[in-house]
Amino acid sequence: MGRFVVRRVASTIGVLIAISIFTFLIFQAIPNGDPALRLAGRTATQTQIEAIRHTWGFDKPIYIQYLRTMEKIFDGSVVSYNQGFNVEEEIRRDLPVTASLALGAGFIWLALGIVFGALSAWRAGRWLDRGLTVLSMIGVSMPVFFLGAVLAYYVGDKWGVLPPGDYVKLTEDPWGWLEHLVMPWFALSVLFIGVYSRVLRSTILDNINDDYVRTARAKGLSERQVMIRHVLRNSLIPIISLWGLDFASVIGGGAILTESVFNLHGVGQYAAQSVQALDIPSVLVITMFGAFTVVLLSAIVDVVYAALDPRIRL
Amino acid sequence: MSDPERLLEVRDLRVCFQTEGGVVKAVGGVSFDVDRGEVVAIVGESGSGKSVTAMTLMGLTRSANASFQGSARFEGTELIAAREDQLRRIRGARIAMIFQDPMSSLNPVQRVGEQIVEQIRVHDHAISKRAAGERAITLMARVGIPQARERARSYPHEFSGGMRQRAMIAMALSCSPSLLIADEPTTALDVTIQAQIISELKQLCEETGAAVILVSHDLGVVADIADRVLVMYGGRIVEQATLDELFYDPQHPYTWGLLGSIARLDRDRTQRLPAIAGMPPSLVNPPEGCHFRPRCPHAFERCTQVPGLDSRLAQGSGHLDRCWLSPEQKRKLRSVEGVIGLASDETVIA
Ligand SMILES: Nc1ncnc2c1ncn2[C@@H]1O[C@H](COP(=O)(O)OP(=O)(O)OP(=O)(O)O)[C@@H](O)[C@H]1O
Ligand code: SF4
Ligand SMILES: [Mg+2]
Numbered sequence: 001m002g003r004f005v006v007r008r009v010a011s012t013i014g015v016l017i018a019i020s021i022f023t024f025l026i027f028q029a030i031p032n033g034d035p036a037l038r039l040a041g042r043t044a045t046q047t048q049i050e051a052i053r054h055t056w057g058f059d060k061p062i063y064i065q066y067l068r069t070m071e072k073i074f075d076g077s078v079v080s081y082n083q084g085f086n087v088e089e090e091i092r093r094d095l096p097v098t099a100s101l102a103l104g105a106g107f108i109w110l111a112l113g114i115v116f117g118a119l120s121a122w123r124a125g126r127w128l129d130r131g132l133t134v135l136s137m138i139g140v141s142m143p144v145f146f147l148g149a150v151l152a153y154y155v156g157d158k159w160g161v162l163p164p165g166d167y168v169k170l171t172e173d174p175w176g177w178l179e180h181l182v183m184p185w186f187a188l189s190v191l192f193i194g195v196y197s198r199v200l201r202s203t204i205l206d207n208i209n210d211d212y213v214r215t216a217r218a219k220g221l222s223e224r225q226v227m228i229r230h231v232l233r234n235s236l237i238p239i240i241s242l243w244g245l246d247f248a249s250v251i252g253g254g255a256i257l258t259e260s261v262f263n264l265h266g267v268g269q270y271a272a273q274s275v276q277a278l279d280i281p282s283v284l285v286i287t288m289f290g291a292f293t294v295v296l297l298s299a300i301v302d303v304v305y306a307a308l309d310p311r312i313r314l
Numbered sequence: 315m316s317d318p319e320r321l322l323e324v325r326d327l328r329v330c331f332q333t334e335g336g337v338v339k340a341v342g343g344v345s346f347d348v349d350r351g352e353v354v355a356i357v358g359e360s361g362s363g364k365s366v367t368a369m370t371l372m373g374l375t376r377s378a379n380a381s382f383q384g385s386a387r388f389e390g391t392e393l394i395a396a397r398e399d400q401l402r403r404i405r406g407a408r409i410a411m412i413f414q415d416p417m418s419s420l421n422p423v424q425r426v427g428e429q430i431v432e433q434i435r436v437h438d439h440a441i442s443k444r445a446a447g448e449r450a451i452t453l454m455a456r457v458g459i460p461q462a463r464e465r466a467r468s469y470p471h472e473f474s475g476g477m478r479q480r481a482m483i484a485m486a487l488s489c490s491p492s493l494l495i496a497d498e499p500t501t502a503l504d505v506t507i508q509a510q511i512i513s514e515l516k517q518l519c520e521e522t523g524a525a526v527i528l529v530s531h532d533l534g535v536v537a538d539i540a541d542r543v544l545v546m547y548g549g550r551i552v553e554q555a556t557l558d559e560l561f562y563d564p565q566h567p568y569t570w571g572l573l574g575s576i577a578r579l580d581r582d583r584t585q586r587l588p589a590i591a592g593m594p595p596s597l598v599n600p601p602e603g604c605h606f607r608p609r610c611p612h613a614f615e616r617c618t619q620v621p622g623l624d625s626r627l628a629q630g631s632g633h634l635d636r637c638w639l640s641p642e643q644k645r646k647l648r649s650v651e652g653v654i655g656l657a658s659d660e661t662v663i664a
Contacts, residue, residue, distance in 0.1 A: 211418035218372060219433045219485075220406035223398075229432075230421055237423070309423055310469040 098266035113196025121204035139194030148261030165263035244301030252290025355536035358546035410486035416478035427466025548605035565635035574655025
């Protein structure tokens with residue numbers, strides 16, 4: 001366990017450095033990426049631009065610029081080029097939105113993925129399984145922006161059942177929080193439910209012919225006990241680790257589309273806006289934050305995996 | 315039927331599987347008895363229907379593509395037609411089963427002790443978890459697992475093959491079944507511990523009074539413990555005899571072949587008789603008449619009719635076989651260079 005932690009911390013640092021350098025370099029290569037021009041505004045004179053270039057340090061060699069940006073990121077003083085807001089404060093403001101979205105959706109897609117996958121495997125080849133197969137195909141191929149927009153339009157605007165967008169703080173109005181998030185949760189979950197139920201179905205059908213399942217039957221367990229205690233218990237292991245990684249990517253800004261459709265000011269939307277504005281500091285911080293979440297959660301996934309499957313050693 | 319010693323009575327058991335390649339007649343009319351405390355071995359080569367016969371008794375072959383005929387009466391219950399919930403009360407409690415591969419037969423993510431506890435508690439609803447745990451440890455110690463208390467907390471992959479099979483045996487015996495079905499219990503194990511496990515199995519069953527159906531493709535394995543032997547070929551029993559009768563007076567040419575291919579320490583490699591030439595019969599389109607006919611060097615006209623499983627030696631003898639040859643012919647034909655074996659054109663003894 002000790003060695004595992006050391007190894008993971010080392011590789012996390014490595015990943016963060018690599019990602020930050022890579023992101024930084026990409027922005028140097030982008031045409032029209034010169035931040036001094038945009039900071040100075042449309043009507044600026046050449047001298048003004050030069051002055052900005054000098055005060056912001058854009059005339060320094062690129063590795064100095066990189067190191068200085070990193071330094072600012074770590075002492076928390078990094079500001080965006082565009083509006084001059086503190087980037088880390090922005091993220092801290094947007095994170096609860098994304099976390100609310102990810103937690104609710106993650107719970108929904110895990111629970112429904114397991115229920116549909118298990119039902120599908122249990123009734124393999126029957127009409128229930130076929131129905132669920134079709135549904136999951138539809139779910140997997142339904143783009144979030146389309147599904148989200150349709151939901152927001154009909155359920156939200158036209159029928160007025162649920163608010164079509166925006167975020168309400170949980171601490172201020174719990175019921176409003178829930179009301180505003182139900183549709184985004186659902187829209188974000190649909191794809192994952194489809195994928196998870198398919199994965200679980202095929203894992204169960206693989207495991208169901210294993211020898212230990214036959215042993216479980218030979219012990220006199222009921223079919224339900226055999227399925228839940230033995231088959232499902234073994235089949236859930238890959239699903240749980242898959243969930244950890246998907247959850248991490250949603251937290252790290254992967255829910256851009258859902259956030260945009262429902263006008264949720266989360267990390268994903270912040271990332272999208274920053275990229276559009278070629279705002280290097282924000283993009284850097286968000287990318288590193290996303291990478292960090294993914295690495296951290298995958299370490300947690302490994303620990304959980306080892307706890308669920310004793311054959312795995314950390 | 316009224317014999318109190320009789321534990322299991324199988325009559326004309328037939329099992330078919332519907333497959334894409336046609337109907338597989340895996341078991342084609344098998345009848346035999348098992349008495350209390352008796353060790354009955356089922357031997358035969360791969361695909362002869364041994365496992366299907368054994369598993370069908372516990373209802374483990376039931377599936378959408380399987381169909382069953384005949385009967386198997388066990389302690390007053392008809393097993394073949396039994397409802398699933400009736401069978402469930404028998405499985406693990408009255409009939410227990412151990413399988414070939416102890417690694418894959420134990421749940422990889424459940425502690426060994428827990429798996430035994432689960433077995434105890436399915437059938438004994440009154441016992442506490444703690445008491446069941448203690449029983450599991452006692453059972454593990456009894457089947458020869460050292461430091462049973464600590465080992466109960468281990469997972470199957472932390473056990474050696476022999477220890478895993480001992481754990482399976484402990485689990486199987488935990489509810490004191492009156493019948494233990496062991497399907498190739500030592501095939502996946504090291505040769506060095508095979509004999510050990512078999513003799514421990516025998517001893518444990520003697521102590522608990524459990525009868526055993528021992529399935530094996532190896533006559534050498536069953537020789538140590540079987541009271542009676544059923545030889546299966548192509549889904550049928552072709553010979554049924556006591557162990558001594560089978561070894562000293564085998565009646566069916568297929569049995570001769572099996573005996574000839576047993577490794578014997580007193581003969582070196584070059585002297586061993588070859589294994590039976592030819593392929594096992596198709597179970598979808600089995601040969602007409604005697605199933606062994608295509609491979610039998612002694613086949614004659616009559617063999618296109620199915621020989622019954624009859625007592626051909628003496629009236630009323632329990633030694634049965636399915637071969638049209640007369641006992642005198644058999645006596646003459648079965649000996650090759652003074653050793654029992656299946657003589658054929660290819661038989662060359664160096
Ligand atoms: N569920 C099934 N569906 C279709 N065919 C089956 C099924 N189970 C068994 N069979 C077939 O029935 C035949 C007998 O199988 P069985 O497992 O009883 O053989 P065996 O004597 O135990 O051989 P082995 O020594 O290989 O274990 C085989 O040809 C097998 O392919
Ligand atoms: S009945 Fe005929 S074919 Fe079958 S074993 Fe006897 S001699 Fe051979
Ligand atoms: Mg078998």
